[in-house]
Amino acid sequence: MADQDKIDPWGAIEIKDYNRLLATFGIKPFSQLRPLLVEQGIPLHLYMRRGIIFGHRDLDIVMNEFKKGKRIAVLTGFMPSGRFHFGHKLTADQLIYYQSLGFKIFVALADAEAFAVRRIPRETAIKVGVEEYVANLIALGLDPKKTEFYFQTNRGTPYYRLIQLFSGKVTAAEMTAIYGDLTPAKIVSSLTQAADILHVQLEEYGGYDYVIVPVGADQDPHLRLTRDLTDRLREVIDLTRPASTYHKLIRGLDGAKMSSSRPDSTIFLTDPLETARKKLMAALTGGRATAEEQRKLGGIPEKCTIYDLYMYHLILDDEKLREIYEECRSGRLLCGKCKRYAWSLLEEFLREHREKLEVAKEIAYKIVEVPGF
Ligand code: SF4
Incomplete structure (x- = not known):
């Protein structure tokens, strides 16, 4: 594999060509699956309709098995190392969608990884x-009664046993081939993530028949490792390869990858309103140098981070989104007016979210078992 095709799931990489990712790693295009889901009467999430979820592995198999009555789990993990932003919301929205279909949701709080890779103290990671x-997940609409949240360091013996089994089934050279150069901390974190993904199939954790992992495109190395491990462990423990979906990464307001480490170009769901407004008003757009030029040539929504916010988060109605796209392209809509409209939507969202968050925080401490050692 060429070095340019190695993805560091802990890095701040930007993926410019998603089609190359499909071809290089054998991820199937999501567009081919859409008709099958429609045929099966499964509603499409807007990320599926809008091409934000662009690829999958084995989701077709799992959806067929779901129709036959098999029990499906959906698992995702968050490293508790920074504040919750609109990039995280992308995953949250998908969990809420799968929950509405009747799947069991598991959320791993990756405190072990946060310590190993980012040196985040335990107390901080837990808080x-x-x-x-x-x-934030509860405030966004994830039903805490149907979701199992857990801290990695608190997950129990069978989960840790899996990590040890995995460590005997992969060599350092294979890990390097998947991830590039790795520190021991990252090797342990990768094997722990594989345990997160697969352990929900163990009887002790619910014995689910299949697991789906919705991830950003930069997390595929973990899925490839986990699928290989599943095959290699078969004579010891019979687990099914995880299915996965891949979404495009939302850009920050400066056009680079959205990240907690660049707070000026990232809108957090707990940002004070004035802070969020200032960030949004300074965002990179696809507008032209002058209003006159924009009226003549039109804007470029594909280059615009405000349009990204509309498409990913702020406009749920496809027809309204199409209208804005066309108004922008034709030059009838200028960026100043467009940003003010975006702010009106964002302000409403943040105000409502803030109210829900207060209640959600109280619930969160009641339902999550905090590691006690
Ligand atoms: S008009 Fe709106 S969508 Fe078009 S480039 Fe400007 S801010 Fe972006």
Whole structure:
């Protein structure tokens, strides 16, 4: 594999060509699956309709098995190392969608990884895990009664046994081939993530028949490792390869990858309103140098981070989104007016979310078992 095709799931990479990712790693295009889901009467999430979820592995198999009555789990993990932002919301929205279909949701709070890879102290990781991640997920609409949240360091013996089994089934050279150069901390974190993904199939954790992992495109190395491990462990323990979906990464307001480490270009769901407004008003757009030029040539929504916010988060109605796209392209809509409209939507969202968050924080501490050692 060429070095340019190695993806560091802990890095701040930007993926410019999603089609190359499909071809290089054998991820199937999601567009081919859409008709099958429609035929099966499964409603499409807007990320599926809008091409934001662009690829999958084995989701077709799992959806067929779901129709036959098999029990499906959906698992995702969050590293509690920073504040919850609109990039995280992308995953949250998908969990809520799968929950509405009747799937069991598991959320791993990756405190072990946060310590190993980012040196986040345990107390900080636990507080951030509960108050930022669990609380925001609940405030967004994830039903806590149908969701199992857990901290990695608190997950019990069978889960840790899996990590040890995995460590005997992969060599350092194979890990390097998947991830590039790895520190021991990252090797342990990768094997722990494989345990997160697969352990829900063990009887002790519910014995689910299949697991779906919705991830950003930069997380595929973990899925490839986990699928290989599943095959290699077969004579010891019979687990099914995880299915996965891949979404495009939302850009920050400066056009680069959205990240907690660049707070000026990232809108957090707990940002004070004035802070969020200033960030949004300074965002990179696809507008032209002058209003006159924009009226003549039109804007470029594909280059615009405000349009990204509309498409991913702020406009749920496809017809309204199409209208804005066309108004922009034709030059009838200028960026100043467009940003003010975006702010009106964002302000409403943040105000409502803030109210829900207060209640959600109280619930979060009641339902999550905080590691006690
Ligand atoms: S008009 Fe709106 S969508 Fe078009 S480039 Fe400007 S801010 Fe972006």
